[in-house]
Amino acid sequence: MQLMKSNVELASDSIVDRVYEQLKAMAVSYEFKPGERLNEGELAKRLGVSRTPLREALNRLNTEGFLRFTPGKGFFCRELDxxxxxxxxxxxxxxxxxxxxxxxxxxxxxxxxxxxxxxxxxxxxxxxxxxxxxxxxxxxxxxxxxxxxxxxxxxxxxxxxxxxxxxxxxxxxxxxxxxxxxxxxxxxxxxxxxxxxxxxxxxxxxxxxxxxxxxxxxxxxxxxxxxxxxxxxxxx
Missing domain, CATH: 1.20.120.530 (GntR ligand-binding domain-like)
Structure with a gap:
């Protein structure tokens, strides 16, 4: 029998989804400048979330091609190529x-x-x-x-x-x-x-x-x- 997600897990998923949609809109419209490194601390403060859901959303956007990730350097806005x-x-x-x-x-x-x-x-x-x-x-x-x-x-x-x-x-x-x-x-x-x-x-x-x-x-x-x-x- 499949266990139901707890209210805490559902709330966490909801936060990640919200942050994902906000960041995606910013990336699509190039609110971040091409090639710009994203400041995770500033973004977390701006969006009113902790680093954990922010990082989940950023990783998802990287996987989907909306952002770029460089190990040791962080996330970047993709270039207009x-x-x-x-x-x-x-x-x-x-x-x-x-x-x-x-x-x-x-x-x-x-x-x-x-x-x-x-x-x-x-x-x-x-x-x-x-x-x-x-x-x-x-x-x-x-x-x-x-x-x-x-x-x-x-x-x-x-x-x-x-x-x-x-x-x-x-x-x-x-x-x-x-x-x-x-x-x-x-x-x-x-x-x-x-x-x-x-x-x-x-x-x-x-x-x-x-x-x-x-x-x-x-x-x-x-x-x-x-x-x-x-x-x-x-x-x-």
């Missing part, structure tokens, strides 16, 4: 293509129709939405599309990848024509509804592809926003 971001885009493309092939066979018609309604509701016009809000809508679309593959592990990986490229995508979103993006989204879903694997894969690959030079350009702009608070505030 163009080749790493490019690799993550390639990973994203590969799992999304694989998942849509599964979705062709597994997706329910009602789930496909619901995703089409989501596209209609969010519309092709960005309106007054910020880049942060537009990226959130885009991530929601792709995660709902992948969910139709009924593969929870693929979805878990996609969410990790999305978070790790999110800062660059906030920059890149300003260069994207939302009407074209939404048209590609619709084409993928309509191909899925028709169970046309070739059409789905063709559009999805083109939709996700990013050249290294475009990523490098977005990163240069990202560095400017990180080190120029006024520019960063205007972007948000």
């Amino acid at each position: 163009a080749h790493e971001i490019f690799d993550l885009y390639e990973l994203r493309k590969s799992i999304e293509v694989a998942s849509v092939r599964l979705a062709i066979k597994r997706a329910k018609d009602e789930d496909i129709d619901a995703l089409l309604k989501f596209l209609e509701a969010t519309g092709p016009d960005p309106g007054e939405r910020s880049s942060v809000e537009l990226v959130e809508l885009d991530e929601t679309f792709h995660e709902r599309l992948m969910a139709m593959s009924n593969n929870a592990e693929m979805l878990r990986v996609l969410r990790n990848v999305n978070a790790r490229i999110r800062f660059v995508r906030w920059i890149d979103m300003d260069r994207v024509n939302r009407s074209n993006t939404q048209a590609e989204h619709r084409a993928v879903v309509e191909g899925l509804k028709a169970r046309n694997e070739e059409a789905c894969v063709s559009v999805l690959e083109k939709h996700i592809d990013r050249r290294l030079d475009r990523i490098t350009s977005a990163i240069k702009e990202g560095y400017a926003q990180i080190y120029m608070p006024a520019a960063r505030s205007a972007a948000n």
